[in-house]
Amino acid sequence: MSVVAVIPARWGSSRFPGKPLEARVAGVALLQRVWALAKAAPGVGEVLVATDEPRIRDFVEALGGRAVMTDAACRNGTERMHQALARAGLADRPAINVQGDAVLTPPWVVGALARALGxxxxxxxxxxxxxxxxxxxxxxxxxxxxxxxxxxxxxxxxxxxxxxxxxxxxxxxxxxxxxxxxxxxxxxxxxxxxxxxxxxxxxxxxxxxxxxxxxxxxxxxxxxxxxxxxxxxxRTHWSIDSPEDRLVAERLIAEEGELLAAWDGSARHREEEQEKT
The missing domain is CATH 3.90.550.10 (Spore Coat Polysaccharide Biosynthesis Protein SpsA; Chain A)
Structure with a gap:
């Protein structure tokens, strides 16, 4: 049974409002980067973005992705993930919560979890x-x-x-x-x-x-x-919680290179190819 990757993404943030779309890291929106990395992970069959913000839903759908609207009352990303899976009819599938601000998450790390779930x-x-x-x-x-x-x-x-x-x-x-x-x-x-x-x-x-x-x-x-x-x-693990974190992420990308060749969701690596990198 293929694994669903769920990316909780909300607009409100006390330190960085609107960061899923407003935080552009090396020219690419934060959410787009995380979405593309999740899609590239071996063993992941579907990627959902769980959000309560129509602007985020529209952005994901324009990418060709799937977004599920969830209630603003969800207290955290885990509750948002649970609600999104239920509303998408995927509650019976194994699922991975991928942090929406963890912009440098290697696909093979997500893939390792997908493999463990199997x-x-x-x-x-x-x-x-x-x-x-x-x-x-x-x-x-x-x-x-x-x-x-x-x-x-x-x-x-x-x-x-x-x-x-x-x-x-x-x-x-x-x-x-x-x-x-x-x-x-x-x-x-x-x-x-x-x-x-x-x-x-x-x-x-x-x-x-x-x-x-x-x-x-x-x-x-x-x-x-x-x-x-x-x-x-x-590679360095990094998340973006503030505008200053975005600058650090860009520096790390300049030093370590990009994780993917493209951010349109087309960069799909076979697991055996990733193990050689």
């Missing part, structure tokens, strides 16, 4: 993480010491099932030994059919409220979350 390991959710090298670990330590909140880490068991997610660096390292058992979490989530329905029916628990991490709701309620280790292949 494996019969029984996990309710799948989510990616990157193992940190020593240099990246020390940078993250310094960022935390400086008071930066960004950067979530995750621990998991030998079967890859998540044990805990935290804004702190976990596990605590008494000694530095390589490879480091420290994994930085990437905020993409794949849900098996039925798991998303259950997830949105649950209320936030004390751990989710304490950390401000929605994924802890699954663990607090006994849902299984499989962590998929991915390799960014020398």
């Amino acid at each position: 494996e019969a390991d029984g996990a309710d959710l799948v989510t990616p993480a990157v193992r940190l090298g020593e240099a990246a670990y020390r940078r993250l330590v310094e960022q935390k010491r400086a008071g930066q909140v960004g950067g979530t880490t995750v621990t998991f068991d030998r079967q890859g099932r998540a044990l805990y997610f935290s804004k702190q660096i976990i596990p605590f390292l008494r000694d530095i030994e390589t490879p480091l058992p420290v994994f930085r979490h990437i905020g993409l989530y794949g849900f098996r059919p039925g798991a998303l329905e259950r997830f949105v029916s649950l209320e936030p628990g004390p751990l989710e409220r304490a950390e401000g991490l929605e994924q802890l709701r699954a663990l607090e309620n006994g849902m299984t979350v499989r962590v998929v280790e991915v390799d960014y292949r020398g």
